Amino acid sequence: xxxxxxxxxxxxxxxxxxxxxxxxxxxxxxxxxxxxxxxxxxxxxxxxxxxxxxxxxxxxxxxxxxxxxxxxxxxxxxxxxxxxxxxxxxxxxxxxxxxxxxxxxxxxxxxxxxxxxxxxxxxxxxxxxxxxxxxxxxxxxxxxxxxxxxxxxxxxxxxxxxxxxxxxxxxxxxxxxxxxxxxxxxxxxxxxxxxxxxxxxxxxxxxxx
Ligand code: BG6
Ligand code: MG
Numbered sequence: 331x332x333x334x335x336x337x338x339x340x341x342x343x344x345x346x347x348x349x350x351x352x353x354x355x356x357x358x359x360x361x362x363x364x365x366x367x368x369x370x371x372x373x374x375x376x377x378x379x380x381x382x383x384x385x386x387x388x389x390x391x392x393x394x395x396x397x398x399x400x401x402x403x404x405x406x407x408x409x410x411x412x413x414x415x416x417x418x419x420x421x422x423x424x425x426x427x428x429x430x431x432x433x434x435x436x437x438x439x440x441x442x443x444x445x446x447x448x449x450x451x452x453x454x455x456x457x458x459x460x461x462x463x464x465x466x467x468x469x470x471x472x473x474x475x476x477x478x479x480x481x482x483x484x485x486x487x488x489x490x491x492x493x494x495x496x497x498x499x500x501x502x503x504x505x506x507x508x509x510x511x512x513x514x515x516x517x518x519x520x521x522x523x524x525x526x527x528x529x530x531x532x533x534x535x536x537x538x539x
Contacts, residue, residue: 331513333489334432335480337374338443338466340499341517341533343455344420345413345445346373352408353384356401362388370522374500376444376473377402410447416454424534429460431537438462440483442496444473463487474502477510484510497536498526515539 340346350369357364368387372380381402385393393401429439441448441464448466452458463486465479472478484494496507496514504526507514515530516523523529530536 331437331495332493333438333440333462333484333487333495335440335442335483335487335494335496335512336429337496337498337500337503338441338448338451339445340373340422341497342422342425342441342457343416343451344422345416345451346499348409348412349380352405352412353380355408356405357384357388360385360388360390360401362390364388370501374444374474374498374502374506376467377406377446379473381405406446413447413451413454416451418456421455421457422533424537426457428533428536429457433460438487438489440487440494441465442479442483443467444479474500475505475509477506477512480506480510480512484512498523501525 336342339349349372353372354364364384364387371383381398433439439461441452441461443466446467449464452461452464463483465483470478470482480496481491484491491511494512496512497517498504498507498514499517501522504514504516504523508525514526515528516526517530517533520529
């Protein structure tokens with residue numbers, strides 16, 4: 331294996347909770363409560379796909395494309411406001427150490443995030459310099475579970491997909507890694523991430539791999 335490609339939200343940094351809170355706020359304005367139990371479905375998927383899932387959970391149908399754009403932008407506004415002060419303290423446990431160990435061991439390091447704010451967040455965390463390539467939602471047309479975000483990172487790293495390991499907290503991300511012919515490590519619950527090659531319960535446990 332020659333490269334490690336990290337998902338961002340829920341792997342490098344604890345932003346998954348802000349995505350959830352921003353969708354929850356939007357749902358509240360639309361007249362329903364978006365519960366935590368539905369949140370798993372939003373992990374890893376694009377902003378527009380997330381909106382469709384949120385509307386489906388709320389039983390809201392017949393929304394025009396124009397209105398969907400407005401709602402997605404509104405949610406993103408809440409999200410950006412919530413993460414405006416984000417800093418190194420929100421990097422998930424063990425990640426900084428794990429990246430530096432793997433760099434020393436000779437692995438190339440990439441980001442493969444669905445989020446259009448991915449690159450900006452890495453900058454705010456002071457981690458951008460640790461990554462050899464950063465592929466976020468601005469550079470791809472197809473969202474996870476499509477493998478494009480990971481295959482693009484592999485291509486830019488100059489490493490064949492078969493020699494890349496993806497680290498992911500979302501089922502959609504594990505599916506994307508498999509579709510791209512990559513190995514993958516799931517971070518989180520085994521029942522949700524069962525298709526991964528290895529599952530660790532949290533980011534700190536990556537240090538024992
Ligand atoms: C993924 C998150 O990383 O990015 C999703 O897991 C999110 O929850 C997606 O919807 C898109 O993010 P953004 O910032 O472009 O809306
Ligand atoms: Mg994630």
